[in-house]
Amino acid sequence: MARIVQPAGQPAPTNAPNAPDAPASNDAAGQANFDAIIAKDSRVEPKDWMPEAYRRSLVRQISQHAHSEIIGMQPEANWITRAPSLKRKSILMAKVQDEAGHGLYLYSAAETLGTTRDDMMDALVAGKARYSSIFNYPTVTWADMGAIGWMVDGAAICNQVPLCRASYGPYGRAMVRVCKEESFHQRQGFEILLELAHGTPEQKAMAQDAVNRWYAPSLMMFGPPDDDSPNSKQSMAWNIKRFSNDELRSRFVGMLAEQVKVLGLTLPDSEIRFNEDTKKWEYGPLDWEEFKEVLAGRGPCNAQRLERRRSAHEDGAWVREAAAAYHDKQLAKQAAEQKAAA
Amino acid sequence: MHGGGASLGDSSASATRITPGFALRPEDIALAAKQGTARPGADVAEYALRLGDDALILAQRLGHWISRAPELEEDVALGNIALDQLGHARSFLTYAGSAWGKSEDDLAYFRREPEFRSAHLFEQPNGDFAATIARQFIAASYQFPLYRELAKSSDPMLAAIAAKAVKEVDYHLDHSTQWVLRLAGGTEESRRRMDAGLKLMWPFVGELFEDDPLTAKVGDAGVVPSSLKEEFDRGTGAVLAEAGLDVSGHPMATGGGRQGRHSEYLGFILAEMQVLAREFPGASW
Ligand SMILES: [Fe+2]
Ligand SMILES: [Fe+2]
Numbered sequence: 001m002a003r004i005v006q007p008a009g010q011p012a013p014t015n016a017p018n019a020p021d022a023p024a025s026n027d028a029a030g031q032a033n034f035d036a037i038i039a040k041d042s043r044v045e046p047k048d049w050m051p052e053a054y055r056r057s058l059v060r061q062i063s064q065h066a067h068s069e070i071i072g073m074q075p076e077a078n079w080i081t082r083a084p085s086l087k088r089k090s091i092l093m094a095k096v097q098d099e100a101g102h103g104l105y106l107y108s109a110a111e112t113l114g115t116t117r118d119d120m121m122d123a124l125v126a127g128k129a130r131y132s133s134i135f136n137y138p139t140v141t142w143a144d145m146g147a148i149g150w151m152v153d154g155a156a157i158c159n160q161v162p163l164c165r166a167s168y169g170p171y172g173r174a175m176v177r178v179c180k181e182e183s184f185h186q187r188q189g190f191e192i193l194l195e196l197a198h199g200t201p202e203q204k205a206m207a208q209d210a211v212n213r214w215y216a217p218s219l220m221m222f223g224p225p226d227d228d229s230p231n232s233k234q235s236m237a238w239n240i241k242r243f244s245n246d247e248l249r250s251r252f253v254g255m256l257a258e259q260v261k262v263l264g265l266t267l268p269d270s271e272i273r274f275n276e277d278t279k280k281w282e283y284g285p286l287d288w289e290e291f292k293e294v295l296a297g298r299g300p301c302n303a304q305r306l307e308r309r310r311s312a313h314e315d316g317a318w319v320r321e322a323a324a325a326y327h328d329k330q331l332a333k334q335a336a337e338q339k340a341a342a
Numbered sequence: 343m344h345g346g347g348a349s350l351g352d353s354s355a356s357a358t359r360i361t362p363g364f365a366l367r368p369e370d371i372a373l374a375a376k377q378g379t380a381r382p383g384a385d386v387a388e389y390a391l392r393l394g395d396d397a398l399i400l401a402q403r404l405g406h407w408i409s410r411a412p413e414l415e416e417d418v419a420l421g422n423i424a425l426d427q428l429g430h431a432r433s434f435l436t437y438a439g440s441a442w443g444k445s446e447d448d449l450a451y452f453r454r455e456p457e458f459r460s461a462h463l464f465e466q467p468n469g470d471f472a473a474t475i476a477r478q479f480i481a482a483s484y485q486f487p488l489y490r491e492l493a494k495s496s497d498p499m500l501a502a503i504a505a506k507a508v509k510e511v512d513y514h515l516d517h518s519t520q521w522v523l524r525l526a527g528g529t530e531e532s533r534r535r536m537d538a539g540l541k542l543m544w545p546f547v548g549e550l551f552e553d554d555p556l557t558a559k560v561g562d563a564g565v566v567p568s569s570l571k572e573e574f575d576r577g578t579g580a581v582l583a584e585a586g587l588d589v590s591g592h593p594m595a596t597g598g599g600r601q602g603r604h605s606e607y608l609g610f611i612l613a614e615m616q617v618l619a620r621e622f623p624g625a626s627w
Binding site for chain 1: 368398402405406408409410411412413414415416417418421422424425428429431432435446447450451470471523524525527528529531532535614615617618619622625626627
């Protein structure tokens with residue numbers, strides 16, 4: 001099992017955070033090299049010159065992704081102590097813990113671009129950074145553990161599998177590890193719903209209610225419609241993003257439409273259909289006003305999620321300071337011993 | 343790609359939890375009991391119940407830290423320890439329950455407070471990180487020699503569960519030892535908190551090493567609690583000496599957990615843990 005026993009307070013290892021030393025962004029040779037990498041659909045590595053806008057865009061995307069993993073722990077951690085069987089408790093604990101691991105991989109990937117985890121965390125707790133809006137909805141029943149795994153982790157997979165080929169090497173490699181675990185999460189969520197759907201009438205109703213509530217928010221995880229997504233074009237030109245928001249959303253709907261039959265449940269959208277002409281899945285209109293409200297901080301749990309992250313971070317400050325102080329003292333002690341021995 | 347992305351199959355594993363080859367899953371234990379190849383007598387079952395309850399309640403406490411830890415690495419580390427303890431609990435409870443035709447979930451979710459056998463240490467609130475580390479340091483310093491000795495049990499199933507558990511508790515002991523040293527030797531504040539955490543938790547050391555008629559009756563199948571005390575004192579003594587911490591003045595509390603007399607906290611722990619299962623008795627999850 002993964003055992004990360006890196007002492008708190010020490011910076012996570014970074015590959016080559018040479019951003020500050022990188023040549024100026026008007027470096028023509030660097031730009032030519034970068035363009036060649038993108039044209040070949042090859043990988044940009046931390047040591048390579050890259051346009052400032054590319055770096056900024058990646059930092060924004062990767063840090064938002066990392067924050068989403070971390071904030072995303074909360075709605076599910078909400079049920080760890082109440083999980084209705086010990087097996088489910090164990091699977092849920094492992095899942096939420098996996099998400100912490102995903103956050104760690106992603107923060108490390110972002111650090112290779114010259115930012116630090118501390119800075120990213122500070123921005124998050126200050127409410128200055130974004131994370132996926134889906135985590136601002138409450139988990140009110142056990143069935144939400146199933147719906148989140150099946151739909152939210154499922155949407156994450158649809159989004160993230162193409163990111164394994166993202167042009168920035170450390171990001172793509174982090175996504176490979178993340179995607180492996182997300183597919184476990186999705187199966188586990190599906191299994192929770194399957195069990196409920198075949199349980200008592202109350203359990204089945206609980207499952208249907210959760211699917212109804214998480215359906216639209218999970219579709220909105222792919223971001224605004226293509227005609228309202230200003231950053232997508234540039235992101236696709238840089239080989240970071242591979243498919244448009246609507247393309248991915250349509251694939252996701254197709255996956256849900258097939259799998260919901262196995263569950264014996266329904267999706268709360270009567271307009272879902274496979275268009276034989278376009279070979280694409282279609283669905284009914286989504287409430288983008290609600291999406292914008294939640295994004296603007298007016299969702300049901302925005303304040304609660306941020307406050308929990310802030311208090312965990314601030315309550316833990318003395319621990320991180322202690323670990324750093326201890327680490328420094330140990331180094332000083334070693335240095336003194338070496339000096340005495342010399 | 344329409345019409346099905348992820349395939350749906352076995353979901354009992356997680357990518358971050360690689361099940362080792364010698365793994366003994368609760369499902370295997372239940373199967374062995376059903377087939378009659380391993381079913382404990384009443385005394386051994388009672389003994390396994392104690393071990394299972396300690397681990398279960400500790401896992402329940404530790405699980406609360408996930409998403410609240412001081413550093414992401416500790417969300418992962420405390421999560422690992424909680425998962426290990428929960429795994430041990432499931433094995434011990436499954437084995438114990440097989441004597442009475444009960445499942446791990448019957449025992450975890452449908453027993454009342456006086457029927458639990460956990461020691462008071464494991465029921466203590468998390469407090470701050472230092473209090474949790476103090477509790478964990480005591481727990482691991484007790485469980486490590488316990489499981490090492492239990493791996494030699496005359497009861498093959500207890501021996502097998504303990505042989506797997508001791509490898510994991512070895513890590514728990516290392517984790518908590520490192521943190522005791524770090525907090526004691528870090529800043530003034532962390533030292534004060536570590537000291538306060540030990541003051542809160544140390545009174546519950548005594549109960550762990552008390553012998554009673556059951557520990558005598560199980561004989562070679564179990565481990566005599568008092569026989570572990572010397573090693574516990576030596577191990578914790580060395581760490582505390584290095585950390586410059588003194589616990590000698592802390593009085594021992596009266597226990598009673600093994601007889602079903604618990605701390606004020608257990609009722610709340612059970613209320614939370616059991617609420618959903620009891621809302622739907624007989625349901626499958
Ligand atoms: Fe994740
Ligand atoms: Fe996930």
